[in-house]
Amino acid sequence: MHNNLSVLFPSIQLLSERPVESSEKVYVFHNNYTGNWMKIDQTEVSEREYALLSSLFSEIKPNPSANxxxxxxxxxxxxxxxxxxxxxxxxxxxxxxxxxxxxxxxxxxxxxxxxxxxxxxxxxxxxxxxxxxxxxxxxxxxxxxxxxxxxxxxxxxxxxxxxxxxxxxxxxxxxxxxxxxxxxxxxxxxxxxxxxxxxxxxxxxxxxSLVDQMSDEMKHIIRKEILNPIQYDQELLQTMQLLFENGFNATVTAKKLHVHRNTLQYRLTKFQDITGISVRNFDGALVAYCASLIAIEG
Structure with a gap:
């Protein structure tokens, strides 16, 4: 990996110990997997490259705190x-x-x-x-x-x-x-x-995390029984997600959706008519919520 990064960042230095001194002109990253430290001149790093490096490694910078x-x-x-x-x-x-x-x-x-x-x-x-x-x-x-x-x-x-x-x-x-x-x-x-x-x-x-660990077969069932019938309707999915996250409180859910309670009730009825699943009970709401999370994956 170091060889690949050196092509993008000629100034990169690979260190076995954390640098004692640092500079505002240098980025310092820690590779949690190898335990190594990297110093890179900031002038060589674009905004997009910085975002990528920050997602892969832990950036270390001087702590201005007295502590x-x-x-x-x-x-x-x-x-x-x-x-x-x-x-x-x-x-x-x-x-x-x-x-x-x-x-x-x-x-x-x-x-x-x-x-x-x-x-x-x-x-x-x-x-x-x-x-x-x-x-x-x-x-x-x-x-x-x-x-x-x-x-x-x-x-x-x-x-x-x-x-x-x-x-x-x-x-x-x-x-x-x-x-x-x-x-x-x-x-x-x-x-x-x-x-x-x-x-x-x-x-x-x-x-x-629960959805991530679902088997492909289980996700296929949810797509077949819920997401495909409602045609991945984002309005319905957002409603199902917020209803579950707000403890089935219709007033709070409608407020967060910026809709009237009657509109919320219409969406719940529409979802049940299409899927045969009532989200007015916990079992149905849980399945609908999982479907909304799977839909985020695409």
């Missing part, structure tokens, strides 16, 4: 089999952040985290578009509502658009990095499959 050494420990613990910054009996969870902003706004994100969470949460930058919040279990646990408020504050005060994944609490033992890696995969899958929401969890990303 740089603490962030380094967390990075090594999660990605490089380093020792845990906390004692093993400590329970923590990782809240993953995905955003689009320039390097200059990293300080804004730090300021917002500090103002919103005080010292109860540690911010660690992972790449140009990703960071994590480390939350230790305590007498008060941040709620989804707290994180929605945090997102709204970032958007209104700092003009930073953000999506996040709320992880589960686990002990900081040697198994935690594996647990975090799984949550990282679920977050990426959620962003690619359901871009309409801003907060992801195991609960709302699990169905995507």
């Amino acid at each position: 740089h050494s603490v962030s380094e420990k967390w990075f090594k613990f999660l990605f490089e089999n380093g020792s845990a910054p906390f004692e093993e009996e400590t329970e923590i969870r990782v809240i993953q952040l995905h955003f689009k902003m320039d390097h200059g706004k990293n300080s804004d994100l730090e300021e917002a985290v500090k103002a919103f969470f005080d010292d109860s949460i540690q911010l660690v930058f992972i790449s140009a578009q990703n960071a994590i919040l480390i939350e230790q279990r305590s007498s008060y646990i941040q709620t989804p509502e707290d994180f929605y408020s945090f997102i709204n504050t970032l958007e209104s005060d700092f003009y930073i658009k953000l999506k996040l994944y709320i992880g589960k609490f686990h002990l900081t033992d040697r198994h935690f990095p594996i647990h975090f890696s799984t949550e990282k995969e679920w977050f990426l899958k959620g962003i690619s499959r359901n871009r309409a929401i801003r907060i992801y969890t195991m609960e709302n990303t699990f169905p995507f």
Whole structure:
């Protein structure tokens, strides 16, 4: 792979250890599979090539935080089999952040985290578009509502658009990095499959993994019995998906679809008339929801 990349990026340097010094004019990527580090001159990387490199490798950049050494420990613990910054009996969870902003706004994100969470949460930058919040279990646990408020504050005060994944609490033992890696995969899958929401969890990303593991035969049945009869009607599929994701609440679903409740009821009846499946009960709604996820695959 290095030979292929060197054709595109003549300045590339392959290193066995993480670079001690870095420059704003150089991209640094970590290959999680080989454990190697790569340095590439930024002038050789187009925007499209940067997006591809970022999706394949973990970008490493200088952490401007005063708690740089603490962030380094967390990075090594999660990605490089380093020792845990906390004692093993400590329970923590990782809240993953995905955003689009320039390097200059990293300080804004730090300021917002500090103002919103005080010292109860540690911010660690992972790449140009990703960071994590480390939350230790305590007498008060941040709620989804707290994180929605945090997102709204970032958007209104700092003009930073953000999506996040709320992880589960686990002990900081040697198994935690594996647990975090799984949550990282679920977050990426959620962003690619359901871009309409801003907060992801195991609960709302699990169905995507479930559908991915379905056999081709099962997917063929769903296409034959549901998707083909409704001719992949995106309006109906979106309705089925939102109805399930909003706990069968017709009022909330209609509001998110920007339609009248009567229009929603018409679509549910139309879906049942064509497929013979009623989404007014859980079994039918589950099958319809899976069909909507399979339709996203194409």
